[in-house]
Amino acid sequence: MTPIKIPLMRSTFFDEARTRERLAEFVKTSPRLSMGEQCAAFEKAFCAYQERSTSVLVSSGSAANLGLIQALLNLGRLKKGDKVGVSAVTWATNVMPVMQLGLIPVAIDCGLEHLNMTAALLEKHIDGLKAVFITNVLGFCGDIEGIATLCKKKGVILLEDNCESLGTRYKGKLLGNFGLASTFSFFVGHHLSTIEGGMICTDDRELASMVLMVRAHGWDRNLTTEEQKTLRTKHGVDDFHARYTFYESAYNLRTTEISGFLGYLQLPMLEPTIKKRSDNFVRFHAAAQKHEDRYYPLKADHIERLSNFAMPLVAKSPKILADTVKRFEDAGVEVRPIITGDITTHPFWTKELPKADCPNSRIIHSQGFYFANNPDLTDAEVQLMCGLL
Template sequence: MINYPLATDTWDDKEYDAINRVINSNRFTMGPEVEMFEKEFAEYFESKYAVMANSGSSANLIAISALILSDKYDLNKGDEVIVPAVSWATTYTVLHQCGLKLRFIDIDLDTFNMDLNELKNAITENTKAVFAVNLLGNPNDFDRLLKICDENNLILIEDNCESMGAKFNGKYAGTFGVCGTFSTFYSHHMATMEGGMILTEDDELNDIMKSIRSHGWTRNLGENSVFNTKKDKFYEMFNFIFPGYNVRPVEMEAAIGREQLKKLNMFLKERKGNGKYFLDKFSKINSISLQKNQDDSSFFGFPIIFEDDVQRKEFIKLCDENNIEYRPIVAGNFTKNKVIEYFDYSIYGDLKNSNILHNNGLFIGNHHFDVKKDLDEIYNLLIKLVED
């Protein structure tokens, strides 16, 4: 029995001490711990601003909402946003919730990110933005992607929830677009129970996001770029300037995040070491295909695409027998989900590669410690399967 989980706990006494620090402070709602975590997160990723939310999904929601509310960016309800057909649900649902039209394009079967050749051809006169997803730790080719966006006057937004710590040409994924979102859910590169973050260099977006994170009020803004707050503190306690939400994080999540951030270099080093080992070893199996590293992946997990669904089912049976946890590659081809009936959307092309990934793919987990011996055992199971 191999016993290989999808995700494992990254906490030690430091995180529990941080929780106790919050308990002893008697301040549990969003406060100084969140503010410090935002500052430290922005500094780590070499960004001007970071805005914390209660999840990566909420991070997507307030990022897209802020772009629509901003006078600086030409993104409005009814406009078209191009998305890859493979991602998590809340890449897409937030666009629907904000009144935007989705245009799905295929993925590249090497990187699993959006096919940039498809992107060039999919742009219409209604396209205003590209919501690029760095899938499973793998950054997009931002040289090409930014060139396409610049040539077509498109806003680039990044869903980087699965790719914390990935880099392209030495620059962190999540910092190429006007804003980039991150998740700190349990199974991700660092864990704060629940949590998300948005990075941006834009003063106005930062201020709008901080307002709409908390009901759309001015209370937490201070000096800002979007509204001239009055000196009357009583008035500004409940002064609402935007249609907002309540997606604030709590102090415990931020306190944990501050400790996790100190360990992130170590987490990434181990994940990348495991990832390189996985690619070197499993690429020797001719009957499967793997996600190719675009540049400097942070290896969320180890996806495998089999020759067909029969082979995948046989491998799943072996995994069940050996207590190896697995899951679909994100949500597969998302357009196959019933929820698509609610969206205003179009599809460019036949999504051939997304369907191959959907029908024949799965992934197993990566971890923040050395798993090479486990990968050897899984490799031996897989070799026996494909050779029989």
């Protein structure tokens, strides 16, 4: 096999060498490495970036998904046995916490043209759902404002797994701001890397406080004095025993000051990086459009600013996919399937639930692929990949 020359991701950080130097210095000199003021500074800066009032930093995007669902259960806004709509094209740890916490996932098909759920596809299944935990796939979205309107009309909670779409703006609003809460991932290769890391964002104060308890053992240490007072009075807990009183079902989903430091340091570099990736995307998209005999046309013109970190395409047949994968791999370009494809075909799902009828997602599963769109790509590399299409 030809050695990989263009991997999906090349560097761990923005401004790699300098960021590593600053990280080394931070680790050498910082008196504290467990969660503290660096994490708080990153959370505050992220609120400003994301235009949300609360951001809670956790250890990964998966932890963010788990913590968010647990918080909604603790608040009684979701109950065991409730049905939750999920995108059929998603990530395993979007759906797994839904199942692990006793909820029933209902897979909603995604559009072939943008890989995401639409209001029309959701409408067929919305009756009986308590929540929709949508995944915004690879910087794209469908008509998410229509989904939000539909959810509102039906009294369904809308949550966004925005782990793949930090920075995409749709109809004047950032993805991640269309529902009650959203989750983000800072894993290497995503838009912004803290090595591992994740965030939960919401404007709902009650939910934010519950997320803070779920993040750390179910105690009240991270709440405001006022909130602590109310809880302690309600449960008859004195200030001494409050140090080790556990009010809610929780985990330890905290991360370290290293993540906070890295996130805060790199956040100002996010926008220029998104710009580079958007420029690459425009070139890939134009190249793909010349081959509509081979690939389903990808619709992106409904999105104001598309923040993409890997370029997806769906081949028009399994044979075209196989030929394309061979061309890319022979040229040393890494290719992968479009995340989970149809989640309902995976063994962990079929062990517990029947496969769902999601015809578009099945095609995305069997004929989709993606390749690198990272900020380190050279002009020649972008040209090479365009040529390979």
